[in-house]
Amino acid sequence: MNHIELFAGCGGLSIGMKSAGFDLTLANEISPMAAETFAYNILGEDLNHPSTVSNTFWLKSKFEKGKSRLREDYRESSTSNPNDIFSDIDLSIEPRKLDGSMLVGSILDLNKLISKEPKIRKAISSAFGKGKVDLVSGGPPCQSFSMAGLREHSSDKNKLPWAFAEFVSKIKPRMVMLENVTGILRAFKVDGEPHYAWFEVAKAFATKGCNYVPVCLHVNAKNVGAAQNRPRFIMLGFEKKLVKKILSEGNLGIAGKAAFTKSLNFFEKIQKGTEPDYDASFYYDLAKNHPIFNEWPFNFLTQNPFDGESCEANVSDAIHDIRSPENISHPSDYVKMINRLSQSLNTLSEYESGLPPNHELRANGARVKARFRLYQVMASITNQAVVNNLKSFLKDPIQNPLSDDLITHLSSIRFLTIEGSFLSLSSKEALQNFLLSLQTKKQTQRALIANSPAPAALSIPDDACHYDEEQLRTLTVREMARFQSFPDKFEFRSKVTTGGKMRQFEVPQYTQVGNAVPPLLGKALGNVCRELLLIE
Numbered sequence: 014m015n016h017i018e019l020f021a022g023c024g025g026l027s028i029g030m031k032s033a034g035f036d037l038t039l040a041n042e043i044s045p046m047a048a049e050t051f052a053y054n055i056l057g058e059d060l061n062h063p064s065t066v067s068n069t070f071w072l073k074s075k076f077e078k079g080k081s082r083l084r085e086d087y088r089e090s091s092t093s094n095p096n097d098i099f100s101d102i103d104l105s106i107e108p109r110k111l112d113g114s115m116l117v118g119s120i121l122d123l124n125k126l127i128s129k130e131p132k133i134r135k136a137i138s139s140a141f142g143k144g145k146v147d148l149v150s151g152g153p154p155c156q157s158f159s160m161a162g163l164r165e166h167s168s169d170k171n172k173l174p175w176a177f178a179e180f181v182s183k184i185k186p187r188m189v190m191l192e193n194v195t196g197i198l199r200a201f202k203v204d205g206e207p208h209y210a211w212f213e214v215a216k217a218f219a220t221k222g223c224n225y226v227p228v229c230l231h232v233n234a235k236n237v238g239a240a241q242n243r244p245r246f247i248m249l250g251f252e253k254k255l256v257k258k259i260l261s262e263g264n265l266g267i268a269g270k271a272a273f274t275k276s277l278n279f280f281e282k283i284q285k286g287t288e289p290d291y292d293a294s295f296y297y298d299l300a301k302n303h304p305i306f307n308e309w310p311f312n313f314l315t316q317n318p319f320d321g322e323s324c325e326a327n328v329s330d331a332i333h334d335i336r337s338p339e340n341i342s343h344p345s346d347y348v349k350m351i352n353r354l355s356q357s358l359n360t361l362s363e364y365e366s367g368l369p370p371n372h373e374l375r376a377n378g379a380r381v382k383a384r385f386r387l388y389q390v391m392a393s394i395t396n397q398a399v400v401n402n403l404k405s406f407l408k409d410p411i412q413n414p415l416s417d418d419l420i421t422h423l424s425s426i427r428f429l430t431i432e433g434s435f436l437s438l439s440s441k442e443a444l445q446n447f448l449l450s451l452q453t454k455k456q457t458q459r460a461l462i463a464n465s466p467a468p469a470a471l472s473i474p475d476d477a478c479h480y481d482e483e484q485l486r487t488l489t490v491r492e493m494a495r496f497q498s499f500p501d502k503f504e505f506r507s508k509v510t511t512g513g514k515m516r517q518f519e520v521p522q523y524t525q526v527g528n529a530v531p532p533l534l535g536k537a538l539g540n541v542c543r544e545l546l547l548i549e
Contacts, residue, residue, distance in 0.1 A: 014035050015148075017150070018041070019150070019151030019177055022525065023050040023525040026192065026530035027535070028354055030539040031055075031357035035539055039113070043119050052068070054359070063080065074117075088518055108136030124179050128183065134184070149186045149189050152530060174191065178214075181218070181223060187549070188249065188255065189249070190248070190538060191218075193246045198246055211246055215295070216289070220284075229247070233299060235466045237317065238324040239533045241466050242465075255546075255549055258549050309544070310545060313541050318533060319350060327462075330346075331492070333345065348495065362503070370504045383430060386428055390423070403423075410445070431450065461479060462480060499526070
């Protein structure tokens with residue numbers, strides 16, 4: 014089976030799809046930095062050596078060729094004078110050269126290309142002569158849908174799912190898979206009225222211009238073994254004839270048949286031009302134990318995708334063996350499992366054993382380390398009222414004085430002073446003065462909890478600190494990648510981090526990890542898609 018990967022990022026979903034039995038025919042990614050990592054690990058190409066590259070093409074660039082392309086602001090190629098823009102794809106290119114390649118540039122430019130060049134569109138839609146495209150998959154950028162973002166209804170990024178639909182309407186695969194943040198399920202307010210982006214996306218794919226029957230799911234990477242609590246919205250879209258095959262010849266259970274029948278009715282209503290009423294029951298939520306996840310093929314989303322066992326992994330499972338370069342121990346069963354995904358890579362990485370790549374520790378000052386120890390203490394307190402009192406005190410000590418319960422809880426705990434020594438503070442005055450010395454405007458930092466999955470919102474170094482009091486530091490790129498289930502042989506490329514205005518267009522290693530689909534989830538989703546596609 015073959016697939017096309019849009020919004021490919023650094024390659025997390027592609028690893029999983031390859032492991033599930035899909036062959037990549039084409040990938041598209043707008044960020045040169047993320048594309049560099051994708052090419053290095055999925056295509057086996059080092060974009061820092063342009064003369065050796067044969068499977069990576071720029072749709073648009075300010076530069077004719079060379080390494081300068083890897084650091085350019087991709088937004089400028091859309092606003093510059095067309096005479097000053099270069100492209101690797103012209104009328105003379107043989108479309109078969111694009112088979113298995115990465116196209117670096119905007120999905121909008123890709124759509125223009127296949128509209129303008131019918132021979133390229135025909136080559137892509139025929140999987141470069143291998144037959145019909147089985148699946149187009151991808152996750153449009155999601156910051157404006159995210160609960161952690163601005164949630165702007167009018168954001169340009171919110172137009173990208175529709176660009177995805179436009180590509181699909183031209184290529185006409187048998188099946189579509191769209192991945193997004195769980196925030197897409199929550200309503201925007203538009204002129205005081207609720208607006209549900211996920212429902213609008215489902216309707217867009219069901220229109221006559223696109224013609225796909227949507228089935229919507231709410232799943233979580235932790236349920237397939239990833240060491241991270243990472244809920245995700247998934248929309249699967251099917252050609253109508255494939256849905257009828259699934260209903261008549263598949264092994265669907267009661268809940269599955271009901272879901273596909275409901276989706277087919279939704280599709281028929283849209284096709285007739287009838288506007289369906291909003292229906293929250295149109296997506297199926299694993300967190301609410303919907304019975305569809307107990308049935309074929311959606312039960313793949315509740316188990317380890319390698320051996321079918323139910324599984325749970327935590328922070329300690331993921332990173333305990335690499336607490337520091339001087340402290341390397343035996344990997345857990347979880348690490349051994351995710352490293353089985355290395356078989357799906359075509360990477361240039363030479364890593365085989367020992368300290369994995371991308372595990373460079375970042376320096377933290379004495380005051381920051383003392384604050385990290387405080388976060389560890391906060392993470393260890395099970396009484397939420399006590400935690401809330403501590404947080405309130407740190408925000409406004411005058412209005413929120415320390416409670417007796419809080420003082421009792423903290424009196425026997427070892428804190429780290431700015432001078433670097435551990436001590437306990439039993440008096441209210443000493444504790445109050447110590448806490449005030451650690452005040453900060455950063456309110457989102459936290460410490461990881463060793464026996465729990467990592468939180469979903471990890472994309473920059475300052476998001477969280479280590480759980481071990483001997484490791485008072487932020488996380489490395491590799492540690493974040495372990496939570497996401499990337500195998501150690503997958504090597505992240507480009508800058509490690511960025512800041513300031515460059516955050517608007519640069520996608521460094523930390524962000525690449527944070528934006529990625531966990532490969533284990535990609536494999537589980539790939540298993541679902543494969544089973545459904547095999548019916549026809």
